[in-house]
Amino acid sequence: MASNPRSSPENERCRQWLYELKVRGANVFLPEISDYEIRRELLRAHKTAGLARLDSLRSILNFLPINSLAMERAAMLWAEARNRGRPTAHSEALDGDAILAAQALTAGFPPEDVVVATANLGHLGQFVQAALWADIE
DSSP, X not given: OTTOXXXXXXXXXXXXXXXXXXXXTOOOEXXXXXXXXXXXHHHHTTOHHHHHHHHHHHHHSEEEOOOHHHHHHHHHHHHHHHHTTOOSSOTTSOOHHHHHHHHHHTSSSXXXXXXXXXXXXXXXXXXXXXXXXXXXX
């Protein structure tokens, strides 16, 4: 929503929320897996305004690249979720939720200090502390 060039009340609220977090000094990260999932669709649809907005966000926020440690943790989260009977994606899928959670868990901060802003609490919440973006202060 923060990178969506369309002006809607929800997109504007999200942009304002992000701006206020940054002004208050919060460490706000753009995980590489999230950038990838948004960017691939923008590229496919030739949405240049959306790409420009995403690039702008990438320059403003802390970019969190995917690394080997995160991918190893993602594999472990993926397997554990399946073994508990709570998979977050089809068995053939890469599972961006597991990768996102793993990026958050391996970013170098105490897990209790990390909150993943999401609209999908059910999937991410089984791995990491997650909240709806509008509920994060």
